[in-house]
Amino acid sequence: MAPPIAYSLIATDLDGTLLRGDDTLSDRTLDALGRVVAAGAQHLVVTGRPAPRVRPLLDILGSTGLAVCGQGAQLYDAGADRLLWSVTLDRELAETALGKIEAEVGQVYAAVDQDGVDGLTLIEPGYLMPHPTLPAVRVRRRDDLWCEPISKVLLRHPTLSDDELAATARAVVGSLATVTMSGPGTVELQPCGITKATGLALAAEHLGLGPRETIAFGDMPNDIPMFDWAARGVAMANAHPELKAVADEITASNEDDGIAVVLERLFADTLTRITR
Helix, strand or coil, X not given: CCCCCCCCEEEECHHHHHCCCCCCCCHHHHHHHHHHHHCCCEEEEECCCCHHHHHHHHXXXXXXXXXXXXXXXXXXXXXXXXXXXXXXXXXXXXXXHHHHHHHHHCCCEXXXXXXXXXXXXXXXXXXXXXXXXXXXXXCXXXXXXXXXXXEEEEEECCCCCHHHHHHHHHHHHHXXXXXXXXXXXXEEEXXXXXXXXXXXXXXXXXXXXXXXXXXXXXXXXXXXXXXHHCXXXXXXXXXXXXXXXXXXXXXXXXXXXXXXXXXXXHCHHHHHHHHC
């Protein structure tokens, strides 16, 4: 009988973690993930991106399984192209939260991710997409953001840093929404109590796995709940200091195949058997 693999569930963030800065995947990382999956582990994408923006990357990965999207608000079945579970952010609460934030810091610029496998990303005048490669539809006024159910709101401020905006938002929003910071220029409001950890736990339950079998990789403060849930949390060298502070390990950057470095070490015996 073959010895057990190091971890049965490999949970990876996308931006700044699995993906390089140009939104591509390196051959080395793809190879390491492919061989670990061939050995019996499950790879699970856990990302702030909504399901429609994840689908092309899952195709590249050859994944037809589950993915946690929208900061944990969506559990997406890639094979069936459907959401197994989703939570929407009440649009009235979102407007109220925005008003409270703007009362403290002045005007912010907002965008929303609509719910559903075909949901759009809508951006109001003045909002700049942090990832120019991701498609978005510009609307004429803020009221147009609320035309369909949404999974989250994305915020940018013209002068405040992400840390400053996130701290103020947390202080004034209270229980109206969960505030996360998921990347440069990306402060978000999502349904209260929803985090990457809630989505990861639900996906793991579907797969018959739990935290003891899980290793998680990330780069931003929104990955902290995922690290708290998993048995092991690995931060990238380019990670935010808040995530590095709670990580069990810090690996190389996303540009230097940090995920592959760890998988090749932890699964060395397994990968050697597969190579042979």
